[in-house]
Amino acid sequence: MRIVSLLASATEMVAALGCTEQLVGRSHECDYPPEVQHLPALSRPVIDINTNSAGIDAQVRQLAGTRRTGDEAALQALSIYQIDIARLQELQPDVILTQTQCEVCAVSERDVSEAVRQLTGLQPRIVSLAPYRLSDVWEDLRRVGAALGRLAEAEALIASYQQRLEELRQRCARLSAGRGQAPRVAVLEWLDPLMGAGNWTPELIAYAGGEPVLSASGQHAPWISWDELRQADPEVLILSPCGFDVERTRQDAALLEQHSAWSELQAVREGRVYLIDGNHYLNRSGPRLVESAELIARALWGEDAGIPLPAEGWQPLR
Structure with missing residues (x-):
């Protein structure tokens, strides 16, 4: 074939x-x-x-x-x-x-x-x-597996991915319970104009122990205004433009830092702004969405998440 x-x-x-x-x-x-x-x-x-x-x-x-x-x-x-x-x-x-x-x-x-x-x-x-949700991603993997005569292999992969995500959910739920509540997390899929991260990303945030804001599971990424971002005031802000790696995201982050509302955000004041490779991870609807959830968990919980991850996948903004 x-x-x-x-x-x-x-x-x-x-x-x-x-x-x-x-x-x-x-x-x-x-x-x-x-x-x-x-x-x-x-x-x-x-x-x-x-x-x-x-x-x-x-x-x-x-x-x-x-x-x-x-x-x-x-x-x-x-x-x-x-x-x-x-x-x-x-x-x-x-x-x-x-x-x-x-x-x-x-x-x-x-x-x-x-x-x-x-x-x-x-x-x-x-x-x-x-794909719009994680379940769609797994169904797509089944369809690719069926087309290539590898359906059994696809089912085994899906089971392993789901188990890994469930283990992450349980670990991060304990961290969230110890904190008292889940941190409010916003992921930006585009920086100018601003776009929240929709589709499967809110699910990844939830697996990582966060509460997604400015987006909804299974829905296209929404355009958002600076007023909406300021009103949501996330505790953790993740910048992950579609198609951009970490260094290119860092260059475009300067566009955000020039805005008068930037310094008003809680995530900015507390130094909780992170860059995640949006090209290889969050916006690529394949096997590495599992690693994407783990990257978010590392941003939320640091070393407490117990996940050793490569530096090129994520970095703090400052």
């Missing part, structure tokens, strides 16, 4: 299922595990992603032909990626993995369907992932 994955989280699922050697192509964002990086990249963004949050947002809005109104329907026709159709034809894939969750974050099913219509003599199976 020849597999093309145009979604970074799907590539990680393929690897976890033991099918890395069957991958023949990837998206430009698929970078883990490291051995997939030698594969041909079949997509590229049509905007300049090497700029700050505000610059990327402006380009996306201009491409969509709309201003930021909060109406996500205005972005439905958006496509900010191009697929190398000639190379896709050469690779002769049997299965193409993609997604419907967010057309801004990754190559979408619509992009893939359009590309497949232009292929000659090929009818690959398109498996499109659509």
Whole structure:
């Protein structure tokens, strides 16, 4: 079986299922595990992603032909990626993995369907992932496993991930009980304009022993105002922009620090602002969401969480 994955989280699922050697192509964002990086990249963004949050947002809005109104329907026709159709034809894939969750974050099913219509003599199976909650992520892993003939392996992985999360929940619940109440936690998925972290992130916060604010499980990430952030006044603030690693997030954090309301936030006053790699962890809906919950726990509880984690995954802002 020849597999093309145009979604970074799907590539990680393929690897976890033991099918890395069957991958023949990837998206430009698929970078883990490291051995997939030698594969041909079949997509590229049509905007300049090497700029700050505000610059990327402006380009996306201009491409969509709309201003930021909060109406996500205005972005439905958006496509900010191009697929190398000639190379896709050469690779002769049997299965193409993609997604419907967010057309801004990754190559979408619509992009893939359009590309497949232009292929000659090929009818690959398109498996499109659509996660909103952790249960959807596990179901997507089942679907990938079924498509690759590895359903039993997928079920075993899901059971191990769920057990690991449950162990984390119990450990952090004890820490929260000792404190008297769960700390209020806000995660920002974009920094300019501000966007809370929705979908599965509130669940990860809860597993880590926190109380999520400014977002709801299973719902798209909401745009928020500075007034809303100030009113929520989280005890812990996590900056994790989609597609940004820790160092790039640190650069964009300067945009927040320039705002007059920044110093009023409890998390800022108490030095409880943390950076988490939003590219590889929180916003990548694959196996490493378990590690994402552990990263949040480390930010909330420090060494008391009992989790040794790599420094490149998270850092305090100061």
